Amino acid sequence: DAGVTQSPTHLIKTRGQQVTLRCSPKSGHDTVSWYQQALGQGPQFIFQYYEEEERQRGNFPDRFSGHQFPNYSSELNVNALLLGDSALYLCASSTLAGAFSYEQYFGPGTRLTVT
C-alpha cells in the first residue's frame, strides 16, 4: 500500500516565478492538507481540500492556491515567489468519510528553494 507521495522531491526557483507541487494521498483517503515547514520550525497549515473544494485555510496569502482532482490527488500553486517561501512543503492525507480517524499521514515533502 503506497503511502502519501509528493513530487518533485526538490526544486529551485527564482523570485517572482510560479511553482506547482503535487501530492497523491494514501489509498482510501479523500482529504488532503498542505503544510509549510520553514527550516528549524514546525509545519504551518496552509489549507485543506475535500471533495475538490477548499475546506479550511490557514493564514497564508492568496498567492498560495490549490486544487483537488476527482482521484483525490492535489496540487499546491504558489505565485510570485518570495525568498521567504523557501521551505519544505508537506502534504498530509486523511479521511472525513466513515469511521473517525485521528491520523494524518504525511508525505516526504517537497523542498523548495527560492533564489
Add this chain to the structure above:
Amino acid sequence: QKEVEQDPGPLSVPEGAIVSLNCTYSNSAFQYFMWYRQYSRKGPELLMYTYSSGNKEDGRFTAQVDKSSKYISLFIRDSQPSDSATYLCAMSVTGGSEKLVFGKGTKLTVNP
C-alpha cells in the same frame, strides 16, 4: 504569544537515558494532542495521540496531558540511537482531519 511553544533544544543524551520532551499551549480549546517524530529529510510520522487530559503509554513512550496547566509531555524510556530525530508536538480542537497546530520541534540525539 505563539499558540504552541516547544523548546527547540537541541537535546543530547546517552543511550538508555530517559528523555522528557514538553510543550505548552495557550488555546484552551485544544482537546487533541499528538506527538510526531520527524527524521531528517522525511515527513512527520505519528507517535502518540491523546484526547483531553491523562496519560497514554505505548511501549517505551508515554504521553501526558495536563489541560489545567496547558502542558503536554512525551517521555521516552531506555532511549536508543534510532530515537534520534526531531520530535514535534501538535494539537487540534476537534481532532480527525482538522488542521494541526505544531510546535517548533525538539531535535534529539541519543549517543551510543
